[in-house]
Amino acid sequence: xxxxxxxxxxxxxxxxxxxxxxxxxxxxxLNPKNQIEFQHDNDLIGLTDRYYTSGLFLTxxxxxxxxxxxxxTEQLSFQFQIMVYTPDDLDAVNVHKLDRPYAGFSGxxxxxxxxxxxxxxxxxxxxxxxxxxxxxxxxxxxxHSEVINFSIAPWIAEIEDSFHTNLELILVxxxxxxxxxxxxxxxxxxxxxxxxxxxYIEPKIIFYFGRRNPLNSSIAYDQIGSVENExxxxxxxxxxxVSHNALLQxxxxxxxxxxxxxxxxxxxxxxxxxxxxxxxxxxxxGYHTLSKEAAELNRHxxxxxxxxxxx
Numbered sequence: 001x002x003x004x005x006x007x008x009x010x011x012x013x014x015x016x017x018x019x020x021x022x023x024x025x026x027x028x029x030l031n032p033k034n035q036i037e038f039q040h041d042n043d044l045i046g047l048t049d050r051y052y053t054s055g056l057f058l059t060x061x062x063x064x065x066x067x068x069x070x071x072x073t074e075q076l077s078f079q080f081q082i083m084v085y086t087p088d089d090l091d092a093v094n095v096h097k098l099d100r101p102y103a104g105f106s107g108x109x110x111x112x113x114x115x116x117x118x119x120x121x122x123x124x125x126x127x128x129x130x131x132x133x134x135x136x137x138x139x140x141x142x143x144h145s146e147v148i149n150f151s152i153a154p155w156i157a158e159i160e161d162s163f164h165t166n167l168e169l170i171l172v173x174x175x176x177x178x179x180x181x182x183x184x185x186x187x188x189x190x191x192x193x194x195x196x197x198x199x200y201i202e203p204k205i206i207f208y209f210g211r212r213n214p215l216n217s218s219i220a221y222d223q224i225g226s227v228e229n230e231x232x233x234x235x236x237x238x239x240x241x242v243s244h245n246a247l248l249q250x251x252x253x254x255x256x257x258x259x260x261x262x263x264x265x266x267x268x269x270x271x272x273x274x275x276x277x278x279x280x281x282x283x284x285x286g287y288h289t290l291s292k293e294a295a296e297l298n299r300h301x302x303x304x305x306x307x308x309x310x311x
Contacts, residue, residue: 036308037061049144081105084104186205196251205236233272249262
């Protein structure tokens with residue numbers, strides 16, 4: 001399993017390098033208005049396959065040339081996502097031996113952001129399916145069978161089918177503590193989510209170190225419209241107050257899943273990221289470590305890798 005995962009990562013990075021090389025001579029537009037990004041999350045760092053075990057995200061972003069506010073940078077995003085959640089013991093066939101329910105989610109997340117050099121407001125609206133109809137379980141079984149040749153989980157007592165909608169509001173305020181070439185930024189980014197899938201409040205603090213553009217043109221906040229190179233390191237700490245988590249509890253409006261558990265009211269997410277923009281190509285590598293999401297669970301960690309192309 002370890003060798004196959006390493007091979008897949010190397011192939012992905014090699015393809016990204018080839019893609020950038022092929023397009024390097026065609027860099028003409030210095031103010032791209034569109035972007036496509038592919039992101040993959042996986043808990044391979046601990047050679048585990050549990051809890052939030054994998055996620056795939058395909059995102060299209062569009063920078064508006066004439067938005068509502070002429071002096072503010074506005075941007076739209078449309079993201080397809082599929083996420084897989086599994087218990088610790090993938091061989092268990094008795095529901096009483098599971099520490100959390102199997103859960104899968106697929107959906108479309110639509111965002112609208114307003115940004116200036118020192119602050120940003122972003123709203124997101126999520127619609128999607130949870131349960132067997134999401135296709136996450138089928139994807140997980142296929143991936144284990146055809147890609148990494150690992151044991152195939154039975155996916156018993158999965159969170160039942162349900163349709164979800166969710167709203168999220170994110171606020172960002174930044175302070176630049178030192179200039180480039182080795183700049184330091186401090187950001188506060190509180191977030192609020194409400195819907196049938198998630199209900200929480202999450203204050204977050206982030207430090208950025210390295211060569212970075214202002215907020216409204218930086219890959220730190222997925223902003224497009226610039227091809228100026230960036231290379232910086234990020235440290236972040238989030239403290240989430242959880243009211244509802246449908247991936248553990250099922251739909252907030254009512255659920256008949258065979259097995260659910262109650263989430264912890266508080267969740268800590270700590271991690272770091274490496275970010276690099278080379279002209280129209282963006283690369284990100286992130287590490288996350290999470291505290292226990294529920295009393296029955298253990299701490300968890302996973303990696304995130306992404307590549308984006310602006311045009």
